[in-house]
Amino acid sequence: MILRLATQSLLARALTVGMTVLAIALSVALFLGVEKVRTGARASFADTISGTDLIVGARSGSVQLLLYSVFRIGNATNNVSWESYQDIAARPEVDWIVPISLGDSHRQFRVMGTTPAFFEHYKYRGGRSLEIPEGHGLQDLYDAVIGADVAAALGYAVGDPIVVSHGLASFTDHDDQPFRIAGIIGKTGTPVDRTVIVSLEAIEAIHVDWQGGGQTGQSTPVEVIRSMDLTPSAITAALVGTESRLQIFGLQRWINEYPEEPLLAILPGVALQELWQIVGVAETALIGVSAMVVITALIGMMAMIFSSLNERRREMAIWRAMGARPATILGLLVLEAMLMAAAGAVLGLTLLYLGLAVAQPLVDAAAGIWLPIEPPTLREVWGLGIVIAAAGLASLVPALRAYRLSLADGMMVRT
Amino acid sequence: MTDPALVLTDVTYSWPGRGGFSLSCPDFRMAAGESVLLLGASGSGKSTLLSLVCGIVTAISGSVSVDGTDLSTLRAGARDRFRAERIGVIFQQFNLLPYARVVDNILLPLRFAPMRRSRAAPGDAARLCIALGLPGDILTTQAGRLSVGQQQRVAVARALIGAPPLIVADEPTSALDAATQDTFLSLLFDQTARTGSSLLMVSHDERLGARFDRVVRIEDIVTSWKAAA
Numbered sequence: 001m002i003l004r005l006a007t008q009s010l011l012a013r014a015l016t017v018g019m020t021v022l023a024i025a026l027s028v029a030l031f032l033g034v035e036k037v038r039t040g041a042r043a044s045f046a047d048t049i050s051g052t053d054l055i056v057g058a059r060s061g062s063v064q065l066l067l068y069s070v071f072r073i074g075n076a077t078n079n080v081s082w083e084s085y086q087d088i089a090a091r092p093e094v095d096w097i098v099p100i101s102l103g104d105s106h107r108q109f110r111v112m113g114t115t116p117a118f119f120e121h122y123k124y125r126g127g128r129s130l131e132i133p134e135g136h137g138l139q140d141l142y143d144a145v146i147g148a149d150v151a152a153a154l155g156y157a158v159g160d161p162i163v164v165s166h167g168l169a170s171f172t173d174h175d176d177q178p179f180r181i182a183g184i185i186g187k188t189g190t191p192v193d194r195t196v197i198v199s200l201e202a203i204e205a206i207h208v209d210w211q212g213g214g215q216t217g218q219s220t221p222v223e224v225i226r227s228m229d230l231t232p233s234a235i236t237a238a239l240v241g242t243e244s245r246l247q248i249f250g251l252q253r254w255i256n257e258y259p260e261e262p263l264l265a266i267l268p269g270v271a272l273q274e275l276w277q278i279v280g281v282a283e284t285a286l287i288g289v290s291a292m293v294v295i296t297a298l299i300g301m302m303a304m305i306f307s308s309l310n311e312r313r314r315e316m317a318i319w320r321a322m323g324a325r326p327a328t329i330l331g332l333l334v335l336e337a338m339l340m341a342a343a344g345a346v347l348g349l350t351l352l353y354l355g356l357a358v359a360q361p362l363v364d365a366a367a368g369i370w371l372p373i374e375p376p377t378l379r380e381v382w383g384l385g386i387v388i389a390a391a392g393l394a395s396l397v398p399a400l401r402a403y404r405l406s407l408a409d410g411m412m413v414r415t
Numbered sequence: 416m417t418d419p420a421l422v423l424t425d426v427t428y429s430w431p432g433r434g435g436f437s438l439s440c441p442d443f444r445m446a447a448g449e450s451v452l453l454l455g456a457s458g459s460g461k462s463t464l465l466s467l468v469c470g471i472v473t474a475i476s477g478s479v480s481v482d483g484t485d486l487s488t489l490r491a492g493a494r495d496r497f498r499a500e501r502i503g504v505i506f507q508q509f510n511l512l513p514y515a516r517v518v519d520n521i522l523l524p525l526r527f528a529p530m531r532r533s534r535a536a537p538g539d540a541a542r543l544c545i546a547l548g549l550p551g552d553i554l555t556t557q558a559g560r561l562s563v564g565q566q567q568r569v570a571v572a573r574a575l576i577g578a579p580p581l582i583v584a585d586e587p588t589s590a591l592d593a594a595t596q597d598t599f600l601s602l603l604f605d606q607t608a609r610t611g612s613s614l615l616m617v618s619h620d621e622r623l624g625a626r627f628d629r630v631v632r633i634e635d636i637v638t639s640w641k642a643a644a
Contacts, residue, residue, distance in 0.1 A: 001526055005515050012514030012559075314509050320471065321506070322573075323499020323527035325492050 024344025
């Protein structure tokens with residue numbers, strides 16, 4: 001009965017209560033939204049690479065190597081020579097090794113040179129392999145396999161010609177050697193979606209007439225190039241799988257101490273952890289700001305309860321005359337506050353899911369972060385519980401004032 | 416019900432910090448089932464007396480007994496429960512929670528009074544409403560939508576539900592016009608007679624006196640003064 005009366009009392013003040021609930025709802029939606037984006041971003045990053053034990057590149061920072069080799073963010077400062085690559089590939093611990101060569105682009109997308117083994121060994125989202133639903137993998141020298149986003153953004157279909165540009169954001173095209181789109185990779189939610197994949201030899205082929213970063217002016221005919229030895233002299237990085245997980249650290253140490261060339265081998269998971277530590281500060285700041293917004297909304301609610309106290313003194317007197325203790329009146333106000341917060345939480349969740357439904361494809365396209373629409377996690381449910389409890393706590397301040405007022409007024413308020 | 420409905424003996428009280436308003440009541444009693452009209456102008460200590468009777472405040476000295484129980488022996492929480500169990504209260508106006516349905520308003524005191532609740536039969540709220548001349552479908556109406564006269568009758572139904580031994584009414588007719596006043600009082604007397612409750616009504620209107628067993632002027636039983644600041 002008390003619960004029903006509290007609800008009716010709130011409904012009778014629909015406008016002010018509605019505003020307060022809306023403020024709480026928006027703050028809750030923001031708070032949960034930040035949390036969703038945060039976990040979504042982490043999950044997207046963590047899902048990008050799995051099954052790879054080591055990433056090898058020229059010596060630099062481990063986060064940098066991870067970013068440019070897997071996420072295509074930033075650039076390599078140096079290359080790994082083909083001899084070093086072969087030395088590593090010859091190690092007994094190595095089960096498989098996939099070379100990667102980066103540096104060229106097509107429109108806004110990066111071009112990656114690799115071997116067909118990439119399609120065999122690159123795994124994402126807990127062991128899933130790349131699939132090529134349209135067309136086939138790399139077979140001919142001038143075959144290109146493109147990611148789903150590349151195909152969608154540029155409207156490419158299997159069989160279309162595609163010209164690779166030299167370098168990134170460059171105006172020089174390798175237009176003397178056009179590629180043909182051999183296959184389109186199914187959507188993965190990883191940077192592969194935004195990558196044009198060609199063979200390692202093809203990267204070498206389009207640079208035949210280039211020396212030291214400039215075009216030599218001559219144009220070797222395609223037939224001649226096809227007959228040339230297209231073994232690269234250097235690669236950007238390599239993905240390595242070991243025979244046994246126990247050998248990872250031994251191999252890592254061997255590569256890091258490789259005498260011929262300064263190399264760096266990293267464990268993707270460890271480098272991701274380092275990345276989180278860097279990103280963590282910004283994450284904490286975001287969570288802090290959104291928590292402050294929730295607190296602001298709760299303070300607004302507190303002010304609203306305070307300002308309603310005077311006009312409700314008569315009501316309090318009625319409760320007292322009917323035998324309600326001052327503690328009951330305190331409880332009533334706290335209950336009302338928690339009902340408002342609960343309504344705000346539910347409305348906030350609704351707003352969040354509406355927002356997610358709208359933003360999901362946009363965020364995926366713009367940032368490559370997949371925001372899953374799934375039931376609230378235990379952590380989020382706890383968060384909502386804490387918001388409701390905090391509302392109860394905040395309302396204690398005006399409720400205690402009502403308690404004192406009702407003690408002083410008794411049932412004899414003259415209005 | 417051999418216990419008197421109300422006994423005040425050597426009661427003194429002064430409000431903390433309200434200009435030092437103080438009052439003493441050496442002796443006042445009401446028999447069970449008696450109806451008493453307490454006449455007094457505003458500022459004569461009526462409100463303070465009612466607060467003492469209802470156990471909202473406790474006497475500094477002396478004793479206030481309602482239905483045989485000395486209120487000063489009860490702790491604050493027990494006094495609140497006692498009020499819910501034994502006293503039906505009717506105010507001048509604004510008696511009801513405007514947002515709640517009539518039936519919830521009538522049943523509200525029972526929420527705090529288990530014994531009184533067990534005395535009330537399920538159909539009592541509806542029966543009281545009909546006996547008080549209210550339309551049958553009023554129970555589910557929001558109290559705030561009723562006319563003042565209807566609200567006062569609902570307040571009577573609320574005071575009488577579960578038949579508390581004492582009904583305290585603080586100028587319940589002052590918001591009503593003369594014709595409505597008369598009907599209201601008739602209904603109030605009919606129903607208190609039915610439940611056997613005593614009725615203590617405070618008013619400044621002497622014309623109401625004829626209906627009551629006894630008319631008492633407040634200045635005859637209470638001395639009040641403002642302490643020098």
